[in-house]
Amino acid sequence: MTLPRPPWAPVEGDIVTEAALRRAPVDRGSDGESVIEVSGLTKHFPPDVTALDGVSLTVRRGSVVGLLGHNGAGKTTILRHLAGLLAPTGGTVRVFGRDPLEHGAWVRRRLGMLPGTSILDQRLTARENLRFAAELFDLPPDGLEDRIAAMLGALGLGDRLDEKVSGYSAGMRQRATLAKVLLTDPELLLLDEPSTALDPVAQRELRALIRRVSRDEGRTVVICTHDLAEAAALCDDVVILARGQIVAEGNPSELAARAGHTAVDVEIAPDDERAALAATEGRGTAALEGPGRLRLEGVGRTDVPGLLRDLVTAGVDVYRVEPRAGTLEDLYLTLHAGAARKIEERP
Numbered sequence: 001m002t003l004p005r006p007p008w009a010p011v012e013g014d015i016v017t018e019a020a021l022r023r024a025p026v027d028r029g030s031d032g033e034s035v036i037e038v039s040g041l042t043k044h045f046p047p048d049v050t051a052l053d054g055v056s057l058t059v060r061r062g063s064v065v066g067l068l069g070h071n072g073a074g075k076t077t078i079l080r081h082l083a084g085l086l087a088p089t090g091g092t093v094r095v096f097g098r099d100p101l102e103h104g105a106w107v108r109r110r111l112g113m114l115p116g117t118s119i120l121d122q123r124l125t126a127r128e129n130l131r132f133a134a135e136l137f138d139l140p141p142d143g144l145e146d147r148i149a150a151m152l153g154a155l156g157l158g159d160r161l162d163e164k165v166s167g168y169s170a171g172m173r174q175r176a177t178l179a180k181v182l183l184t185d186p187e188l189l190l191l192d193e194p195s196t197a198l199d200p201v202a203q204r205e206l207r208a209l210i211r212r213v214s215r216d217e218g219r220t221v222v223i224c225t226h227d228l229a230e231a232a233a234l235c236d237d238v239v240i241l242a243r244g245q246i247v248a249e250g251n252p253s254e255l256a257a258r259a260g261h262t263a264v265d266v267e268i269a270p271d272d273e274r275a276a277l278a279a280t281e282g283r284g285t286a287a288l289e290g291p292g293r294l295r296l297e298g299v300g301r302t303d304v305p306g307l308l309r310d311l312v313t314a315g316v317d318v319y320r321v322e323p324r325a326g327t328l329e330d331l332y333l334t335l336h337a338g339a340a341r342k343i344e345e346r347p
């Protein structure tokens with residue numbers, strides 16, 4: 001079986017640049033179709049670990065879905081079920097409508113998984129690693145060498161592709177791994193903390209790349225991340241897990257609004273901090289965040305006029321008063337605190 005020609009496959013005369021990644025989108029079916037359907041997924045590891053406890057989720061084609069949760073929440077275990085690498089204790093998993101355990105090879109041909117651990121052979125160069133992957137996946141040899149160079153070039157490794165990956169930095173290794181994953185032109189990408197070890201510039205490039213391969217090329221992406229800003233920037237939907245259960249899911253901005261977090265940031269003359277604290281007494285909980293920077297928790301937008309009056313009356317020089325919108329981080333921390341309390345309350 002031959003895979004469709006990848007959209008970034010260089011054409012004759014193409015130079016190896018990022019432009020090679022920006023070929024016309026291929027038809028990958030209509031958006032809205034579900035690519036992943038997980039229902040009541042439960043996983044016990046002997047003797048007594050419940051990694052997943054009744055997880056249900058649907059992922060639409062072409063969407064980017066973030067799995068968030070503390071260490072050990074069950075994110076990677078979900079990915080491993082999707083890739084057919086683990087058998088559920090209970091519940092069902094369907095990827096492209098098929099059971100990944102029964103149709104492992106069929107499903108894995110259509111997905112690319114970036115696991116938390118390295119999938120590169122350290123003794124080989126990046127180019128050789130990709131050649132090896134191409135052989136394993138039986139990719140057509142036609143234009144393959146150009147494609148390998150284009151993939152590595154697009155991920156910023158164009159001038160290092162003939163070096164052994166054992167000599168790469170962690171970030172370079174991560175980029176080479178991503179190149180290897182994308183080489184097979186997967187319809188579904190499972191990315192386990194892809195930004196780990198990447199510097200801020202590389203993180204930004206990675207986000208742009210993920211956006212491009214999903215939005216422009218219709219690929220579906222499931223991404224495990226601890227980076228809430230990344231999730232908010234990148235994901236159409238996020239699923240927050242705690243102790244193997246889904247505790248919240250939805251669009252990141254709707255979820256952030258649901259956090260119901262109300263706080264007001266006030267910037268004043270540092271010399272007026274004492275006066276400001278006295279003037280705001282009884283208005284929520286005040287905390288100094290830095291010189292002249294006061295945060296009032298539990299105070300909302302409608303309280304701002306009264307607050308401002310009190311401060312000015314007390315002779316405080318006010319430079320800025322800003323109601324703070326709820327963020328995904330607020331919700332995450334609230335949910336996490338709730339989950340921790342439940343654990344503490346257990347008999």
Ligand SMILES: Nc1ncnc2c1ncn2[C@@H]1O[C@H](COP(=O)(O)OP(=O)(O)OP(=O)(O)O)[C@@H](O)[C@H]1O
Pocket residue numbers: 045046049050051069070071072073074075076077078
């Ligand atoms: N093969 C295994 N055998 C026993 N326990 C396991 C196994 N794999 C995972 N677990 C346990 O299942 C739970 C969920 O692990 P998982 O790796 O899915 O968490 P995670 O959310 O991906 O965490 P992290 O953010 O640290 O990667 C943990 O308690 C983990 O120790």
